Amino acid sequence: MKAVLIDRITNGENISISEVLVPEVKPGWVLVKVKAFGINHSEKLLRLNEIRADYIKKPVIPGIECVGVVENPSDSTLKKGQTVAALMGGMGRSFNGSYAEYALLPAKTVFPIKSTLSWEELGAVPETYFTAWGSLFECLHLNKDDTLLIRGATCALGYAAIQIANALGCRVVATTHKQSKIHLLSEAHEVIIDNGRLTDGVHGVTKALDLVGPRNLKDTLKAVEKGGIVCQTGLLGGVYTLNGFDPIKDIPNGVYLTGFFSNYPTKETISEIFNFIEKHNLNPKYGKAFSFDDIRSAVIAQDNGGVDGKIVVTL
Numbered sequence: 001m002k003a004v005l006i007d008r009i010t011n012g013e014n015i016s017i018s019e020v021l022v023p024e025v026k027p028g029w030v031l032v033k034v035k036a037f038g039i040n041h042s043e044k045l046l047r048l049n050e051i052r053a054d055y056i057k058k059p060v061i062p063g064i065e066c067v068g069v070v071e072n073p074s075d076s077t078l079k080k081g082q083t084v085a086a087l088m089g090g091m092g093r094s095f096n097g098s099y100a101e102y103a104l105l106p107a108k109t110v111f112p113i114k115s116t117l118s119w120e121e122l123g124a125v126p127e128t129y130f131t132a133w134g135s136l137f138e139c140l141h142l143n144k145d146d147t148l149l150i151r152g153a154t155c156a157l158g159y160a161a162i163q164i165a166n167a168l169g170c171r172v173v174a175t176t177h178k179q180s181k182i183h184l185l186s187e188a189h190e191v192i193i194d195n196g197r198l199t200d201g202v203h204g205v206t207k208a209l210d211l212v213g214p215r216n217l218k219d220t221l222k223a224v225e226k227g228g229i230v231c232q233t234g235l236l237g238g239v240y241t242l243n244g245f246d247p248i249k250d251i252p253n254g255v256y257l258t259g260f261f262s263n264y265p266t267k268e269t270i271s272e273i274f275n276f277i278e279k280h281n282l283n284p285k286y287g288k289a290f291s292f293d294d295i296r297s298a299v300i301a302q303d304n305g306g307v308d309g310k311i312v313v314t315l
């Protein structure tokens, strides 16, 4: 089968397709014929840095998510030919991921789905919509009466979160750090240019999804009303941890801080997401689809930031 393998720091220019054996099925694992997958910031972090870490299996086929059909269900309850989504749980790091024609995946990371969406649209869903969903509902307890602030909204996760919150009936305030990208946030009720300090510029925010991360987190905590919740999910600001964080002074009285990590998807949640998409007639957002033979261009586009929204690859 065709697959992308990496064993060292690899930028987009150095991505190439190799021929490798289709993996052999084993108990507890499911062989999936990959039909589409999304490209994620997490894979960029792997390619450009984390690949050096001891816990990464090398060479590794990257890719933390995919959609496809079951080629061999092994001893799982899945059926050959069934449409599935798979994500996380070590995919593309401790075992081979989705940048390939076939992926051998632990049965617990492979979820049956029912949908009439195209493969391109389906490819944009698993990781991005699962993360948006978990952040908005498990962490922020979002409801229709909320005003949701999305900080760093011009990313795949931001566009998905706007779409879900709108479908729910919330008021959405979205930020971008670039004047030139305001038009991409037209589905939000209000767009704010983020200069690193929102405190005086937003009012009435009851829930905040922070995708910029620790670089601005203290300011986000000050931008919500008393009783509000902030969910720290993204790291777009390039700062990953917060040294010198003083919970007593940095979390305003009566404001709540939570964080979301997408490593633990469940069958129930994946099914709820697809039911919600169908019920609200949503077309999952993606920026551009590339064919697998052109995966180098897809990864270069990620490195250059040349696509607004999720990059999807189809096979």
Ligand SMILES: NC(=O)c1ccc[n+]([C@@H]2O[C@H](COP(=O)([O-])OP(=O)(O)OC[C@H]3O[C@@H](n4cnc5c(N)ncnc54)[C@H](OP(=O)(O)O)[C@@H]3O)[C@@H](O)[C@H]2O)c1
Pocket (backbone or CB within 6 Å): 039, 040, 041, 042, 127, 128, 131, 152, 153, 154, 155, 156, 157, 158, 176, 177, 178, 181, 211, 212, 232, 233, 234, 235, 236, 237, 260, 261, 262, 263, 305, 309, 310
């Ligand atoms: N917690 C979790 O489990 C989890 C799961 C998935 C993703 N994430 C994180 O969530 C974030 C979004 O992921 P994604 O896959 O949606 O990303 P993505 O689509 O690859 O987004 C990348 C884009 O974000 C934009 N961006 C917006 N605000 C930015 C800022 N303040 N600084 C730098 N870039 C900014 C950049 O475009 P412009 O600069 O041109 O606007 C860049 O092109 C990432 O940090 C990712 O690691 C976390």
